[in-house]
Amino acid sequence: MRSCSPCAACKLLRRRCAEDCIFAPYFPSQDPHRFAIVHKVFGASNVSKALQELPVDQRGDAASSMVYEANARVRDPVYGCVGAISYLQNQVSQLQMQLTVAQTELLRIKMQQDSPSPPYLAPTNNFNNIDSQPEYLNFPSSTNVIQDPSLKTESIWT
Numbered sequence: 001m002r003s004c005s006p007c008a009a010c011k012l013l014r015r016r017c018a019e020d021c022i023f024a025p026y027f028p029s030q031d032p033h034r035f036a037i038v039h040k041v042f043g044a045s046n047v048s049k050a051l052q053e054l055p056v057d058q059r060g061d062a063a064s065s066m067v068y069e070a071n072a073r074v075r076d077p078v079y080g081c082v083g084a085i086s087y088l089q090n091q092v093s094q095l096q097m098q099l100t101v102a103q104t105e106l107l108r109i110k111m112q113q114d115s116p117s118p119p120y121l122a123p124t125n126n127f128n129n130i131d132s133q134p135e136y137l138n139f140p141s142s143t144n145v146i147q148d149p150s151l152k153t154e155s156i157w158t
Helices: 008-013 032-042 044-053 056-075 081-114
Strands: none
Touching: 008 032, 008 044, 032 044, 032 056, 044 056, 056 081
């Protein structure tokens, strides 16, 4: 049997709390803020209807969900819980990317440690000696280029 004090819902609504009050098991008088926030967002009538439509074993979870959603709606009136879920999904995605980068870096370091490093070869600067340059750097001078007069195009300006 319940104590004499009314539940948080009946106290806020200023009504007598009946023995079979739908709110009493889920909104105790010790936590009046819990019902106040749900009432502000959803309204007492809607909460009552929602709880009555559910089986008794699911009502506690439904009341907790309504409290969570109401708190989220007060913090973020536009998105509510969806905003919190979206934020957390983005955070998970960013952390997964950071984890992938860290794992890749660890693999690179491990591969460097496992493979013997080749001996260090100092770069040579042989650009002053034209004979030591690779062939693709030995361009012919412009005087040695054969110019075919048939390839010339006429200019509209001349």
